[in-house]
Amino acid sequence: MGGGVIGCAVAYELGRRGLEVRVLERRGVGLGATQASAGMLAPFIEAEHAGPLRRLGSRSLELYDQFVADVVGASGDSVPYDRCGTIEVATDSVTLARLERSASELTMAGVGCRLVGGSEAVDDEPHLSRHVAGALLVPSHGFVGAAPLTAALRRAAARHGVSFQSPCTVRRLAPTPQGIEVQTDSGGQLSDVVVLAAGSWNDKVGAEDGATPWVKPVRGQLVRLQWPAGPRLTKVVWSSGCYVVPWPDGTTLVGATVEDVGFDERATVAGVTGLLDAAREVLPAITRAQFETVRVGLRPGTPDDLPIVGWSHAVPKLLYATGHYRNGVLLAPLTARLVADLVLDATPDPLLDALAPGRFEAAATALTGASVTAGSDT
Numbered sequence: 521m522g523g524g525v526i527g528c529a530v531a532y533e534l535g536r537r538g539l540e541v542r543v544l545e546r547r548g549v550g551l552g553a554t555q556a557s558a559g560m561l562a563p564f565i566e567a568e569h570a571g572p573l574r575r576l577g578s579r580s581l582e583l584y585d586q587f588v589a590d591v592v593g594a595s596g597d598s599v600p601y602d603r604c605g606t607i608e609v610a611t612d613s614v615t616l617a618r619l620e621r622s623a624s625e626l627t628m629a630g631v632g633c634r635l636v637g638g639s640e641a642v643d644d645e646p647h648l649s650r651h652v653a654g655a656l657l658v659p660s661h662g663f664v665g666a667a668p669l670t671a672a673l674r675r676a677a678a679r680h681g682v683s684f685q686s687p688c689t690v691r692r693l694a695p696t697p698q699g700i701e702v703q704t705d706s707g708g709q710l711s712d713v714v715v716l717a718a719g720s721w722n723d724k725v726g727a728e729d730g731a732t733p734w735v736k737p738v739r740g741q742l743v744r745l746q747w748p749a750g751p752r753l754t755k756v757v758w759s760s761g762c763y764v765v766p767w768p769d770g771t772t773l774v775g776a777t778v779e780d781v782g783f784d785e786r787a788t789v790a791g792v793t794g795l796l797d798a799a800r801e802v803l804p805a806i807t808r809a810q811f812e813t814v815r816v817g818l819r820p821g822t823p824d825d826l827p828i829v830g831w832s833h834a835v836p837k838l839l840y841a842t843g844h845y846r847n848g849v850l851l852a853p854l855t856a857r858l859v860a861d862l863v864l865d866a867t868p869d870p871l872l873d874a875l876a877p878g879r880f881e882a883a884a885t886a887l888t889g890a891s892v893t894a895g896s897d898t
């Protein structure tokens with residue numbers, strides 16, 4: 521259930537391993553949070569400190585070269601993918617001190633990185649403002665085109681026999697002795713296993729049974745510009761107010777707001793101006809860029825910012841793969857692998873302990889109704 525980057529990656533992996541898989545998607549493949557994503561692969565910025573999120577992110581990043589090569593090979597599609605590195609800049613002493621701490625923590629953990637002063641940062645990335653006081657470079661970071669990747673995953677999965685039904689809304693999941701009956705707006709179908717990968721809408725499946733919300737939508741707005749003529753940025757630039765991703769075709773993404781506004785997917789003037797002001801502060805040349813579009817998506821957030829991956833404690837044969845919040849694109853290869861291992865009864869990965877659906881006890885208890893119901897698309 522769900523054809524975002526997570527559902528498609530899981531379906532591809534399960535299909536590749538020989539399972540019969542069908543993806544049920546309500547809107548269209550990749551049209552949830554995934555279409556808005558900046559596609560950054562930057563675990564050492566996203567997870568500032570050592571812990572499960574950083575372990576997940578760095579393990580998934582390690583899989584990325586092979587993952588993209590396999591998906592491109594199986595689909596025949598091209599997928600923009602560049603490990604160009606990130607430059608995280610500080611314009612004040614507090615941020616600079618934080619970057620210094622990050623640099624020593626990353627170095628101790630064996631992660632390649634370099635802390636540079638303001639003038640060296642500008643030498644490295646000449647578009648940076650002269651107000652930059654210092655910067656942290658992480659060369660292993662990069663980005664991938666989330667929408668082309670998801671389209672390629674779909675095609676690659678189809679080559680492995682996966683079928684896609686879209687538009688198709690899952691209304692209810694009813695466990696039976698034979699498996700789970702998946703009731704959709706176009707009829708019912710029985711499945712041995714259901715993987716719930718409905719992103720922000722996952723919770724709507726249980727909400728009508730009174731379950732405590734596990735996954736909460738967190739709106740993100742992102743602006744796409746055409747970089748002005750002349751030399752382009754060479755790295756992803758990250759500041760305390762925004763990040764800027766340079767695409768090979770000259771388009772540039774500026775992201776992203778983080779807003780708690782429920783299921784509201786509209787763009788706002790405040791969101792867009794806030795991002796552009798933040799970008800201009802570190803990259804003055806951006807004022808000459810052409811405005812192209814705004815993208816909006818609902819990140820699936822969880823109470824502890826970690827994804828939910830594992831078997832439901834309440835509904836047999838129901839597997840969660842959701843709650844990837846700001847890192848669903850980064851975590852797609854690893855999530856697909858973890859889910860496929862669970863379905864195929866491989867030895868569970870120790871990392872799954874931190875991601876278990878059971879860690880939200882109240883929700884697990886409330887789901888003990890042996891059936892779950894999907895809500896409306898609002």
Ligand SMILES: Cc1cc2nc3c(=O)[nH]c(=O)nc-3n(C[C@H](O)[C@H](O)[C@H](O)COP(=O)(O)OP(=O)(O)OC[C@H]3O[C@@H](n4cnc5c(N)ncnc54)[C@H](O)[C@@H]3O)c2cc1C
Pocket residue numbers: 521522523524525526527544545546547548549550551552553554555556557558559560561688689690691717718719720721722739740741742775776777815816817818819820841842843844845846847848849850851894
């Ligand atoms: C502005 C922005 C920038 C981001 N930047 C990054 C980034 O740089 N790097 C990164 O790694 N991540 C980033 N993210 C986060 C990333 O986009 C998400 O974590 C990821 O897309 C989640 O994927 P998903 O497949 O779980 O959810 P989604 O893409 O939302 O997919 C869920 C799908 O389930 C379908 N669905 C829901 N209910 C039903 C139902 N009842 N029946 C059938 N189908 C249903 C939906 O239609 C949807 O297509 C960003 C997000 C935003 C919004």
